[in-house]
Amino acid sequence: MTDVSAADSGGLVRFVSRRTRLLGMPALFVACILATALIHPDFGSFDVQSLALGALPLAMAAAAQTIVVISGGIDLSVGSLIAVSNVLAASLMQHASFGASLGIAVLILILGAAQGAINGLTVAISRIPDVVVTLTTGFIWGGVALLILERPGGGAPAAFLNIAAGADVSAWLPNALIVMIVVIAAIWLPIKLSRIGLLLYASGSDPVAAFRSGVDIRVARTLAYTFGGIACAAGGLALTMTTGIGAPLAGTYYTLSSVAAAVIGGVSLAGGRGGMVGPVIAALLLTLIPMDLVFLGIDPNYGQVIQGTLIVVVVMIGGFVTFMQERK
Amino acid sequence: MAAEQDSILDIRGVAKRFDSVVALRSADLKVRAGEVHALMGANGAGKSTLVKIITGVFPADSGDILIGGERKVFRSPAEARQAGIVSVYQDPAIVPDLTVAQNMRLARVGLDAVRTAMRSLGVERVDLSRAAREIDFATLRLIDLSRALASNPRILLLDEITAALPIDLAERVFAVVRDWRKRGASIIFISHRMAEVAALCDRATVLRDGVTVGVTATQGAEEKIVNMMLGTEVAKAAVSGAARAKQTASAAAPALEVRDLACGHGLRGVSFAVRPGEVLGVAALEGQGQEELFDCIAGVRRPDAGEIAADGKPLRFRHPADAVRAGLVLVPANRLQALLPQRPIRENVALPIFGRLKNWGPIAMKDERRRVEEAVRRLQIDTRASSELKRLSGGNQQKVAIARWLAAGFRVLLCFDPTRGIDVGTKRQIYSLLREVAQQGASVLLFTSELPEIRLACDRAIVLFGGRISGEMPADDADEARLLRAAHGLIAADAEATA
Numbered sequence: 014m015t016d017v018s019a020a021d022s023g024g025l026v027r028f029v030s031r032r033t034r035l036l037g038m039p040a041l042f043v044a045c046i047l048a049t050a051l052i053h054p055d056f057g058s059f060d061v062q063s064l065a066l067g068a069l070p071l072a073m074a075a076a077a078q079t080i081v082v083i084s085g086g087i088d089l090s091v092g093s094l095i096a097v098s099n100v101l102a103a104s105l106m107q108h109a110s111f112g113a114s115l116g117i118a119v120l121i122l123i124l125g126a127a128q129g130a131i132n133g134l135t136v137a138i139s140r141i142p143d144v145v146v147t148l149t150t151g152f153i154w155g156g157v158a159l160l161i162l163e164r165p166g167g168g169a170p171a172a173f174l175n176i177a178a179g180a181d182v183s184a185w186l187p188n189a190l191i192v193m194i195v196v197i198a199a200i201w202l203p204i205k206l207s208r209i210g211l212l213l214y215a216s217g218s219d220p221v222a223a224f225r226s227g228v229d230i231r232v233a234r235t236l237a238y239t240f241g242g243i244a245c246a247a248g249g250l251a252l253t254m255t256t257g258i259g260a261p262l263a264g265t266y267y268t269l270s271s272v273a274a275a276v277i278g279g280v281s282l283a284g285g286r287g288g289m290v291g292p293v294i295a296a297l298l299l300t301l302i303p304m305d306l307v308f309l310g311i312d313p314n315y316g317q318v319i320q321g322t323l324i325v326v327v328v329m330i331g332g333f334v335t336f337m338q339e340r341k
Numbered sequence: 342m343a344a345e346q347d348s349i350l351d352i353r354g355v356a357k358r359f360d361s362v363v364a365l366r367s368a369d370l371k372v373r374a375g376e377v378h379a380l381m382g383a384n385g386a387g388k389s390t391l392v393k394i395i396t397g398v399f400p401a402d403s404g405d406i407l408i409g410g411e412r413k414v415f416r417s418p419a420e421a422r423q424a425g426i427v428s429v430y431q432d433p434a435i436v437p438d439l440t441v442a443q444n445m446r447l448a449r450v451g452l453d454a455v456r457t458a459m460r461s462l463g464v465e466r467v468d469l470s471r472a473a474r475e476i477d478f479a480t481l482r483l484i485d486l487s488r489a490l491a492s493n494p495r496i497l498l499l500d501e502i503t504a505a506l507p508i509d510l511a512e513r514v515f516a517v518v519r520d521w522r523k524r525g526a527s528i529i530f531i532s533h534r535m536a537e538v539a540a541l542c543d544r545a546t547v548l549r550d551g552v553t554v555g556v557t558a559t560q561g562a563e564e565k566i567v568n569m570m571l572g573t574e575v576a577k578a579a580v581s582g583a584a585r586a587k588q589t590a591s592a593a594a595p596a597l598e599v600r601d602l603a604c605g606h607g608l609r610g611v612s613f614a615v616r617p618g619e620v621l622g623v624a625a626l627e628g629q630g631q632e633e634l635f636d637c638i639a640g641v642r643r644p645d646a647g648e649i650a651a652d653g654k655p656l657r658f659r660h661p662a663d664a665v666r667a668g669l670v671l672v673p674a675n676r677l678q679a680l681l682p683q684r685p686i687r688e689n690v691a692l693p694i695f696g697r698l699k700n701w702g703p704i705a706m707k708d709e710r711r712r713v714e715e716a717v718r719r720l721q722i723d724t725r726a727s728s729e730l731k732r733l734s735g736g737n738q739q740k741v742a743i744a745r746w747l748a749a750g751f752r753v754l755l756c757f758d759p760t761r762g763i764d765v766g767t768k769r770q771i772y773s774l775l776r777e778v779a780q781q782g783a784s785v786l787l788f789t790s791e792l793p794e795i796r797l798a799c800d801r802a803i804v805l806f807g808g809r810i811s812g813e814m815p816a817d818d819a820d821e822a823r824l825l826r827a828a829h830g831l832i833a834a835d836a837e838a839t840a
Contacts, residue, residue, distance in 0.1 A: 208446070211439070215447050218438035225398065225434030226448040227419030285438040 037334070038278060038294045041327070045301055053308040058184035060304070065189035066255050068300035069177060070095065073248030074267040075274035075292040076197045077241040080204065082275050084237030085217035085284030086136060086143040090151035091245055091271045094128050096158035096264025098249025103167025103259025111172035118173075122246045128154065129242015133235035151268065158261040165260040169253055177254045189255070193293070196251075200244050201289045213237050218285025274299055277327045299324075349374040349527055350395070350426075350496055355404030356551075357390055359732065364390040366551040368404070370529075372496065377518060377528045379538045379559060382548035383570050383764035385723070385734030388531050389431055391548070392498050396421040396428045408496075422448070425495035429502050431762065433485045437474035444473060445488060454491035461520070462487060463513050479506050479627050486514065490521070497521065498529045503537060504762040507627035507790065508825070515541050533764055534791065535563050571766050594653035596784040597669065597753045599638065602647035608633035609808035610647070615753065615784045620775055622799030622816065623788040624824045630808035631788050632674075635757050638786070639671035640664030651752065665693065668752030672759050676742045682731035686722065687713050689730050689741050693749035716744035721770060736767040743774065753784045761790060772798040795819045806830040 177189040215223035216233040278291030306316040348371040397415030415421040547569040595614035608630040636642040640658030726732040804812035804827035812827030
């Protein structure tokens with residue numbers, strides 16, 4: 014009988030410890046929101062709206078990076094892919110109707126899938142390391158973005174910009190947050206709920222074992238980069254939506270921030286581990302922290318130092334939790 | 342010929358090379374329907390390579406594979422599986438971050454069939470929703486086998502499946518193999534344990550240096566198979582009883598003494614001493630505390646209670662480096678835990694030399710080369726593929742894992758199952774090396790999962806059961822029957838009953 018109860022408590026411990034990160038990220042986020050409210054007593058629904066709006070492109074970038082990293086790769090072209098779709102949207106939509114702009118958005122998503130597929134196929138077939146392939150395609154697409162739009166400009170119909178603006182449901186549930194959740198769920202759930210997810214986690218966790226289990230690693234990797242490309246295109250559209258213009262260099266910020274969001278969100282850079290909730294919340298955190306620093310009146314140059322330090326601390330805490338779990 | 346028509350699998354002249362290393366020159370293998378066929382050979386003879394070619398892990402450079410008389414080339418294990426040819430590879434093909442159930446779905450295997458197979462192997466109590474990485478190695482192997490069985494194979498290839506299994510689990514595998522033979526499946530069985538090959542297999546094909554050198558019925562052919570594996574140089578048992586160091590009760594302090602050592606659930610209070618110049622064997626079934634014992638002595642884990650002393654001095658380790666400094670060095674079960682797979686032999690062997698501060702500063706290249714070359718020569722390491730350790734065969738990797746300590750120096754060598762998955766010839770080299778090391782005054786603590794090794798390599802043996810010592814005997818008395826009784830806790834029970 015003692016055997017059974019031991020197994021039960023083991024199951025409970027396992028349930029909680031397995032979900033430490035999943036529970037930890039929202040807890041950390043709530044703590045940061047409370048801290049913000051302390052720093053800035055006026056913190057209200059308007060700030061929540063601007064937080065969600067500001068985090069929208071980064072959340073998409075984090076989603077793209079997460080998909081690729083889980084499958085065992087890393088995508089250093091995220092920023093450039095976002096830039097291409099951003100400037101393309103801003104230049105094509107400038108004089109378009111709302112309906113036409115939605116059509117353009119769909120085309121851009123398809124282009125993003127194609128860009129991702131190119132990354133994935135190159136990595137899968139040539140066996141050149143991911144870092145090298147995506148760094149170089151990142152250079153190429155960065156150049157293409159400059160060819161499309163040399164300097165910040167362009168625009169989009171007001172109706173398109175308004176999709177993410179304001180808060181129609183409730184003042185505390187901004188439209189930008191709804192867009193974020195809906196779009197990322199639309200990309201992630203088909204992966205997570207189908208065999209594709211299994212392929213991605215398997216090839217990221219142990220490609221040799223996955224191959225011997227019957228997985229075609231090349232297919233898995235190509236799929237991961239393709240979905241990543243779609244998420245990047247969505248990120249570029251979100252950037253157009255939230256800024257109203259196209260900026261060929263604005264994307265560069267997102268490459269490293271997307272990696273940071275994935276890592277903070279509990280995705281292992283070694284592949285095969287992590288989920289989507291963590292990185293999305295991490296994207297919100299990475300947007301909230303600079304806001305807090307502004308509220309505190311800290312020199313933005315210090316802000317970057319503080320933000321970098323916070324990333325390291327959060328990742329260390331995550332690493333410590335994993336370490337403690339594995340010691341057991 | 343009738344025999345040829347009978348063979349369901351017919352391999353002719355298969356060759357494969359990796360860069361400069363020839364893995365297979367010309368391998369032939371004919372397997373009949375409904376037979377258990379042993380594939381034998383020394384390490385690096387090409388057995389695993391052949392298994393991987395048959396199941397489509399990589400293509401052959403030349404040669405033919407005929408299945409049921411038809412020429413076949415599989416481009417992936419998935420294709421081979423569809424044709425009813427399934428392998429359990431030497432290292433489990435189970436993805437660690439997925440649950441067991443997800444692993445089964447990944448391979449498109451039905452869960453009901455898996456459960457049936459798991460029941461036949463006695464592991465039906467494993468929770469399928471657990472992540473594979475939380476499951477111990479031996480159980481994982483049986484799950485891997487269950488998955489293979491669940492896809493209803495015509496030809497099943499088992500590459501050293503019993504190497505990491507304790508005897509009780511290995512017996513279950515044998516029972517299942519016999520059952521599948523009865524159903525008409527063919528099983529290709531790779532193992533270095535001659536006894537199980539003789540008991541289980543109908544015929545054996547022997548490979549040497551990538552060439553098939555013979556086929557024989559296994560009944561009573563053990564000596565013949567060994568001779569075929571080793572070629573002309575017939576190795577005699579390296580250690581005779583006379584060569585053992587007959588120690589008189591020495592007044593010198595024991596080289597290593599352990600008192601009431603306890604650690605976690607596995608190790609519950611173990612005391613013993615190893616004299617200088619002694620090889621002490623440790624025998625146990627799977628998971629009786631031997632991992633914890635070796636990890637504690639090597640400073641990998643911290644014990645919960647008890648004392649470790651070397652030369653009479655009590656020691657406390659915060660880090661494996663402390664143990665190494667005290668002269669206690671570990672050759673771990675998983676050799677890749679100790680080695681740098683992408684670096685050359687030379688760096689691997691030289692690494693521990695630089696673990697000590699006094700050796701920092703510019704590297705004395707001449708001294709390093711001398712020490713490395715001496716260690717490599719003493720162990721007869723095959724240096725053809727010396728530029729990257731991972732390209733060596735398992736046996737040669739194991740030799741490097743030992744050579745690094747020979748080059749660095751030590752007082753007590755802790756060897757955890759050093760001959761797991763290693764061929765007879767290399768095994769004998771390792772026994773005589775351990776003996777040589779002991780004769781020069783060092784001590785050896787040797788855990789082995791192969792019980793006959795205790796008599797071959799040790800002076801004295803202790804047996805662990807349930808985290809405690811359940812038996813101690815001189816090696817001359819340590820026959821398999823006695824060791825097994827102690828390993829199942831039977832001798833201790835007798836002793837208590839008489840006490």
